[in-house]
Amino acid sequence: MKKYFGFLNDNRKIILISFIFNMLVILISRLYSFLYYNEVNNWLIAVLLIFAITVFSFILKRYLNKKYHLN
Secondary structure, three states, rough: OOOOHHHHHHHHHHHHHHHHHHHHHHHHHHHHHHHOOOOOOHHHHHHHHHHHHHHHHHHHHHHHHHHHHHO
């Protein structure tokens, strides 16, 4: 498992990867809500999607910090 996450030995790299991941999620959800602008249900789905994936990315970041002792 360490060979797959070997490039994550620096805390700044994890922050950068999670920031890029969150920006991609925001852009995808904005595009989704722009394509289905007139429907409220799709706005709700986009907001829930961005919330769920952001929470998942922070949980993943904490897991990697604890597993590889990056403080």
